[in-house]
Amino acid sequence: MIGTQNARLKTIPEWRALQRHFDEIRDVHLRDLFEADPGRADFMTIEDVGIIFDYSKNRATRQTIDLLIHLASARSLQERIHAMFSGQKINTTENRAVLHTALRAPASERIFVDGENVIPEVHLVLERMADFCVKVRSGQWPGHTGLPIRNVVNIGIGGSDLGPVMAYEALRHYSLRDMTFRFVSNVDGTDFAEAVRDLDPARTMFIVSSKTFTTLETMTNARSAREWLVGALGDPAAVSRHFVAVSTNARAVSEFGIDTANMFGFRDWVGGRFSMDSAIGLSTMLAVGPDRFHQMLGGFRAMDDHFRNAPLERNIPVIMGLLSVWYSDFFGAPATAILPYDQYMKRFPAYLQQLVMESNGKSVTTDGWPVDYETSSIYWGEPGTNGQHSFYQLLHQGTRLIPVDFIGFANSLNPVRRHHDLLMANMLAQAEALAFGRTPDQVRASGVPERLVPHRTFAGNRPSSTILLDHLDPAALGSLVALYEHSVFVQGVIWDINPFDQWGVELGKALAEKIIPELESEEESTLCHDASTNALIRKYRKMKVS
Numbered sequence: 001m002i003g004t005q006n007a008r009l010k011t012i013p014e015w016r017a018l019q020r021h022f023d024e025i026r027d028v029h030l031r032d033l034f035e036a037d038p039g040r041a042d043f044m045t046i047e048d049v050g051i052i053f054d055y056s057k058n059r060a061t062r063q064t065i066d067l068l069i070h071l072a073s074a075r076s077l078q079e080r081i082h083a084m085f086s087g088q089k090i091n092t093t094e095n096r097a098v099l100h101t102a103l104r105a106p107a108s109e110r111i112f113v114d115g116e117n118v119i120p121e122v123h124l125v126l127e128r129m130a131d132f133c134v135k136v137r138s139g140q141w142p143g144h145t146g147l148p149i150r151n152v153v154n155i156g157i158g159g160s161d162l163g164p165v166m167a168y169e170a171l172r173h174y175s176l177r178d179m180t181f182r183f184v185s186n187v188d189g190t191d192f193a194e195a196v197r198d199l200d201p202a203r204t205m206f207i208v209s210s211k212t213f214t215t216l217e218t219m220t221n222a223r224s225a226r227e228w229l230v231g232a233l234g235d236p237a238a239v240s241r242h243f244v245a246v247s248t249n250a251r252a253v254s255e256f257g258i259d260t261a262n263m264f265g266f267r268d269w270v271g272g273r274f275s276m277d278s279a280i281g282l283s284t285m286l287a288v289g290p291d292r293f294h295q296m297l298g299g300f301r302a303m304d305d306h307f308r309n310a311p312l313e314r315n316i317p318v319i320m321g322l323l324s325v326w327y328s329d330f331f332g333a334p335a336t337a338i339l340p341y342d343q344y345m346k347r348f349p350a351y352l353q354q355l356v357m358e359s360n361g362k363s364v365t366t367d368g369w370p371v372d373y374e375t376s377s378i379y380w381g382e383p384g385t386n387g388q389h390s391f392y393q394l395l396h397q398g399t400r401l402i403p404v405d406f407i408g409f410a411n412s413l414n415p416v417r418r419h420h421d422l423l424m425a426n427m428l429a430q431a432e433a434l435a436f437g438r439t440p441d442q443v444r445a446s447g448v449p450e451r452l453v454p455h456r457t458f459a460g461n462r463p464s465s466t467i468l469l470d471h472l473d474p475a476a477l478g479s480l481v482a483l484y485e486h487s488v489f490v491q492g493v494i495w496d497i498n499p500f501d502q503w504g505v506e507l508g509k510a511l512a513e514k515i516i517p518e519l520e521s522e523e524e525s526t527l528c529h530d531a532s533t534n535a536l537i538r539k540y541r542k543m544k545v546s
């Protein structure tokens with residue numbers, strides 16, 4: 001990611017040592033690892049920042065961890081961490097600093113980019129956001145007709161949507177319940193139509209969230225929103241009371257017709273998927289209020305401090321990131337399941353999909369060489385216990401090895417009868433079943449007929465980490481998100497790839513721009529795509545009614 005890892009990863013001694021070690025332990029069962037090392041659960045549990053991280057049910061020994069830490073040191077992880085936090089331009093393909101950590105730094109900190117201390121502006125934006133949110137939440141921000149704003153629709157996509165919607169859902173318990181929050185992202189008109197169909201335009205505010213303010217989906221939805229609002233209120237001047245923008249692009253905001261006094265900015269050193277604690281979090285602050293937003297930033301900051309200061313072997317994001325490398329590159333595991341046992345965390349897996357896969361789904365090193373190892377795992381998941389009745393079958397008995405992150409809270413925000421103990425019992429049981437399985441002898445001993453024994457056997461030895469927190473609050477959410485952000489960074493350092501660009505999304509966007517007029521044109525134009533695309537365009541044009 002920094003262009004300094006010039007030695008090819010698979011040739012360095014630390015990697016080779018891991019390869020030899022892997023050959024020795026690849027088939028060792030977790031049952032045997034637990035039996036051989038009674039201190040394993042203690043040794044492989046790290047408690048800090050309000051998080052208990054138990055990674056003992058992973059296919060690793062104390063020696064594996066030592067070797068992975070040696071690998072991290074050989075890849076200069078600590079220097080890379082310092083480079084990121086101090087504002088060096090580690091996003092080399094875009095010549096940008098990577099400073100999402102500055103968004104939660106205290107006002108007293110000084111971090112320089114191109115000779116400018118970025119911290120005062122961060123805090124100024126936070127103050128402006130707070131001032132705005134207090135007005136809207138208290139009903140002191142009248143809409144065009146004088147009625148108070150009570151509905152907020154965030155229009156954005158990717159990092160300008162997934163963070164805000166995930167945080168809103170996660171912190172819904174703390175949100176102002178007399179306000180309605182909606183999130184529109186898809187360019188499919190259904191998304192917009194369904195989001196606004198029961199909203200009163202006179203009480204509705206749109207937040208147009210877009211780092212670039214050029215994204216096709218967001219700008220299309222924003223224009224439809226403007227048309228909907230002006231059509232209903234009958235006056236273009238209404239836009240000024242019903243639209244605010246979050247962006248780095250003041251010119252485009254103003255061209256769209258939003259007064260830049262109603263714009264909340266951030267800088268290009270905040271990547272879209274790392275932006276939920278920037279002004280992109282405006283909808284989050286509107287929902288939970290400035291104090292709780294600051295508690296969330298405190299949670300991010302606590303994890304930042306841990307990441308910067310804890311020794312590598314007791315560092316949660318470091319161990320998590322290294323285990324991802326271990327499974328992707330040595331075990332060849334294709335995917336990672338994120339299984340939060342908390343209904344409020346239902347969008348967390350979707351959020352992590354962008355954070356992890358847009359960051360580390362790369363196949364060239366920082367200096368442009370093709371990698372000869374696997375990079376990002378495929379992340380997906382669903383909240384427990386729903387996933388148990390859907391895809392866990394494959395986790396337990398499928399042919400692929402899928403490491404799992406279980407995320408749970410000791411206390412429910414909605415204690416209803418025995419529900420929470422049942423929920424948590426399921427989480428613990430799943431981790432136990434995955435790790436230890438059920439042998440054919442155990443199956444027979446339970447009276448299962450011989451012909452069913454193979455079907456009822458669980459091989460076990462399926463790895464998981466368990467992340468346990470006290471309860472879900474803004475600080476806990478901030479720490480969890482920062483944990484995964486930093487784990488992504490660790491993986492990028494080991495693989496020597498740049499987790500902070502996303503060139504892979506560009507080609508599809510460019511081709512769509514070419515196809516749009518071909519679909520909309522009344523004239524039969526010459527099509528110069530491949531035969532399949534040409535034929536599909538022609539068929540679409542014939543089929544569409546208007």
Ligand code: F6P
Pocket residue numbers: 157158159160209210211212213214215218272273358502505
């Ligand atoms: O297309 C990918 C992407 O660039 C993401 O990285 C980003 O989060 C998303 O689009 C939205 O971009 P913007 O905030 O500029 O609208």
